[in-house]
Amino acid sequence: MHDTFLEYVLDDLLRKELDITQCTFVLPSKRSGTFLKKHIASRLEKNIFSPDVVSIQEFIGNLSDLNQASNIDLLLLLFKVYKESQIEDSDDFSSFINWGQTLLQDFNEIDGYLIPATDILNYLSAIKEINHWSASKEKSELVENYLQLWKNLETIYNNFYEALLEQKRGYQGLIQREAVKSLENGVYQNTQSNPIIFIGFNALNAAESNIIQHYLEQGNSHIYWDIDSYFLNDPIHDAGLFVRDYQYNWPYYKHGHKIETQNNFLHDKNITITGVPKSMSQTKYVGQLLEEIGEKEHIDLTKTALVLADETLLNPMLNAVPRNIPEVNITMGMPLNKTVLYSFFVNFLELHLNVSERGWFYKRVLEYISNPYTLTLSTESQGTFAQRLSNDIKEGNLLYINAEALSKYPKAQELLSVIFPEDTLTPIEWINNCLLLIERLKIIYQEEKNALELEYLYRFYALYNQLKQYLDKVDFMGELKSIKNLFKQLANMETLDFIGQPLTGFQIMGMLESRNLDFETVIITSVNEGILPSGKSNNSFIPFDVKRDYGLPTYKEKDAIYVYHFYRLIQRAKNVYITYNTEPDVLEGGEKSRLITQLLTDKNLEEHITHTIATPKISIDPKPLIQIEKDGQFMEDLRTFAQNGFSPTSLTNYIRNPIDFYTRNILKINDLEEVEENIAANTFGTIIHDSLEQLYTPLINHVLTEEHIKSIKNQVPEIVQHQFTQNLSGVDISKGKFLLVYNVILKYLHNFLEDELQQLKRHEIKILALEERYEELITVPGLDFPIKLKGTLDRVDEFDGTLRIIDYKTGKVEAKNVKVTDWETLITDYDKSKAFQLLCYAYLYSKKHGKSDVQAGIISFKHLSKGLLPFSEDKDTRIHADTLATFENYLFQLIREICNAAVPLTEKID
Structure with missing residues (x-):
């Protein structure tokens, strides 16, 4: 052997x-x-x-x-020939490129299989004609155009063939036919x-x-032939499909020659098949496997290969290779469109395809500036513009980014003029700008000595120069849109070829790179249906039955090629490790491959095979509640916080969950707001609050009359519009969803003012204050530092002589939220937070003005018909001195708990 x-x-x-x-x-x-x-x-x-x-x-x-022409040269020439044909309404280049590639592959197969092109192309045309035959004599324009392409196919083929021969160039099939x-x-x-x-x-x-x-x-x-007798002599084993056919049909074998077979497949070998959930976990699993293999003395790493059936796993796999493997050789191509750098350029292209007179759409900008390569460009010397721009978009709620917004980053102006040029980009300008960005990245990676990134950059640099040459030759690429498809096709066809020293070290390769090579230890990943074999994707215009009739390969033959490679890989190997994804993703192929099932059901291999499913170790521990001890730093921060003032919201945050109080109020970690394309609840509330304040401010200290209300009703649209621009700059309220929100707010305010008018018919209302800030220093027994309590009262008025403190809420409020029967719940149950807030306001008011006997209530815009929902204890809706005294006790108790260093902050779970 x-x-x-x-x-x-x-x-x-x-x-x-x-x-x-x-x-x-x-x-x-x-x-x-x-x-x-x-x-x-x-x-x-x-x-x-x-x-x-x-x-x-x-x-x-x-x-x-003849010389082999590059794929893209072939496409451009085919387009030229197609344009010169008799088709009246032909596609533009960006549409053509979507199907031109497939046509090229079909021409290639027709020639490689030596089929008279006239026969098959006319046959195709006839089939299409029959398929579109219909009862009405008239064909629609669409059908007419479609059939025109098929009728002209033979002419296109012939002219294309001739044009190539004249240039002494060709595609593989044409060169083979010649x-x-x-x-x-x-x-x-x-x-x-x-x-x-x-x-x-x-x-x-x-x-x-x-x-x-x-x-x-x-x-x-x-x-x-590298064929094992085990496959050749089995009439239905796909690994021997082709060689059996040659043995049977070639005159050479009919005249006495014999095929010498190999006999290695049934020799002793260990086959380990492992199902691993998800593709990424396979790379982790293989990483661990390699670590074990690296430690085994008897395994020769130079005779070990890792074959990636799914080539997109190359990058994660490289990160998973353990340190104890000294030399790694990669021999495979990684399509450029699977790299992160590709997404950087595609995002850049999308950015410019989505630019309008209002500027660059924020989503595309955020996508682009959060790309790792943009972050690499956004260095200190560039004033880290990407991070700042991202914050500014979110904080300023910028839906469109224009030159004015970009002028805030003076250090990065030169770079920004490349990314966000003033005028619309032509394809050639877009390419030049990409080359400028590559140049900048190159300088950064050269300093870092990052060879892999420089390799990626170089491939794209070459790709753009190639694109540039084509643009000089052709005149049909006036728009950026048309270059998009060409760029995508090119990036799909071009690969980043890793070429190592193939004769040393541990090898990582794709399935096709393994041809004719033998290894003692083989690891094959992603052995799932749809990946290995790759399944019934029929990327061709020639229907299955026509292919079969003319002897062209169908998916059955294509599958058999992969079956052969798979079996050939394990034929001489002593140790075989096969992994597959147990959680097939719709896009990534299906369940475990039939090749695995075939191995598992093979009686002759039974003793050599083990099949397991790798599951991560899972132990579910009850999650302990977060507890934070109040150390010196915390107490210091708390003192500062107390000096600035506790607000009712910060206290109710504590009641809801002490950890929330810690993160929001002490650490001040506010979730950076998202850009609002839809209006958020708090912004909605703010606009209503601010509009009411603006409307009612001229009426402070006045007894309201119907005339007052009628005159302010007329100002509502204008004032709401003003508040929109204040709170959501960059939002257009003349159309779309913001127009709806704008109308909802108008409706709310209209209903509120109508309600006020109804009240005025029977009651006297005098406005005393709007949005007034109150601050009181209070001494809490047992604490050695002063505490400030602060709050903003939305509205204070006098209603038939009764003082009312009113809080507006745009959310949902029910009467039970403002009623207290058991005082203990006030500082333990977040449901009572509305009652707690109202008592805080009444308490602040009475401290400042020495008045109790007030009414404090909520007006809920969702339920205006319910009127004022007043705080109540039992039946009484007024807040008397004794109510405030009871409240003060509970308030002090709560503040003492917050400020007690011995009581840790403990998480509350809803």
Whole structure:
């Protein structure tokens, strides 16, 4: 048994007495070629020139004199050809790019499988015509345009093919078709005297298959399949699907040649299958696994590979690799659109696509300035503008950010002019601004010597320069919108290639990078349906049955490719670890892969396999209530707080939850308000309070008359509008949800004033004070520092000679909230907080004016019909001196508890 397939091939060539230095080796990928060279080198006694080792793509490329064109060049050329076709109402570029990519893939397959394009494209056109056949003779314009594309498809294909040949360029399928033609025409008949050795192929398209067979027929070439007899001889095992087909159909095998199989799969191996909840946890689990592997003497890390079926896990995986693994080699591509830097540029683009004459919409701005890269740019020397701008947006409730708002950050003006330029950006300006941002980031990361970030930056730098070149060539990219799709496509197609020293250290790779390579220890992650195999995504315009009829690969064949890779990986391995996600996410694929089920139900593997589900250790401890001891610092802060004054709200905060009192009132941690697109309850209340104050202020010390009320009713709209701008700058109340809120407030105030008019018919009301602040120093027995009590009374009036203290509430208030039957509840039950507040106001008023016998009540705007809800004890709604004396006792008791260093603050749970 050989350690690896490549060594087996070299030994077999030796047995056939072929001089390996004279052979040309053709492999599926360049990477496997690197490993082959390593094995050749280790067998040689003397120095020689390396034999030719090429990938199949290079080999076929050499048979035609065409160069592979980049994907984006192909798309631009295809668009040009499409535009020049007979289609009257053709798509613009940004729409085209959404389907052009798929069409390109279909052309590529048609050519690679050597299908006469005329046949299949006309057949497609006919199918579309039948599908859209309808009883009415007239086709709608939409259907007409749609059918026009299909009718013109053959012309588009032919013109595209011709245009590429003229430029001596092509896509893979086209180059393969041309290579087959040149072999058939005898251009390359006998130029090849060296034996050609084809190694480790699996799924070949018709062109590759024809070319390989052509050389095998010549007699001096050989082909080696890495296929285990276990799969090949099983008529339904997908891992052998393709090779069984070649064994059965190729003349080479019909004329006596045999396929030499490998026999490693059933050798002793340990397979551990583990279900782990969520993708991220898989990386953590693999991290722990690697740590254990790193400590085992008998496991050779250079013969260990981690294969990520879901390549987006590369970044988190890198963070999870433990320190005891000295060398890590990554050989895989990470699509650029999976990087954080990509989101930085996309956010930047979205920012400019959502700009209006009022400025940049705050949500996009917040999204952009909270991106890690913006925060990196927002250095001290830039006056940390990102953090400040974020606060200013929230505090100032800025729905749109304009030049005036940005002028507050003088240190960052130069940078801000790149991010928020004055004029609308054209695509080329957007690219230039992105390049300027890359330049700034580059300087920062060079100082930090952050190689990985610089690599990311470089890839985007190259991408933008590429985009720039295309913009020079084309004239259909006038708007930023059209570059959006192109940028997204490019970032999707381009990968950040990590190329390590493939011959040393522990390897991290994608599924396709593992071709032809063998490892003793293999870890495969994300083995879920929809990821491995990747499922029925049919990214093609050619329907399933047409593909089947013409011999094009369908999802069944595509699945079989992954099945082959999967089994080939574990075929020679001694230790196999497979993980899958037990909590399949709708977007990330489904339940555990059928490949796992297949392994688990295989009788021959029973003794080698263990299957477990990794569950995090969960122990539910009763959460202890938070307790905060009142240390010296706390008491100091409390003294300062007491000097500034206890307000009724701060005291009721304590009643609700002492920890709330601590965070809000002592530490002053206020949740930074969110920007209000919808109005918050407290802002709504503030606008009503302030409007009433403004309306009634001219009437202080007057006995109200009906004329007074009628005249202030007329001012309501204007005053509310003014209060809106005071409290919510940047809000437009002429439309949308704020218009509704504005009307609700008008309605509330209208109803309130109507109610006041009704009262005036039967009662005399005199306004004494509005929004008046009261402060009293009180001495609490047992405390050695003075306490200030403070509060703002919304309105004080005289109602038929009775003094009334009124508190406005826009929230829900019920009569029971202002009634006290058991005094103890006043300082223990938050439900009584409204009663507590009213007593505080009455207490403050009587301290200042020496008056008791007052009435204190709440007017609830939600229930205006209930009128004033007065504080009451038993039946009496007045607050007398003895009521205030009782209240004072409880107030002192509460303040003493707050100020008692021996009583810790203990959390209350609602």
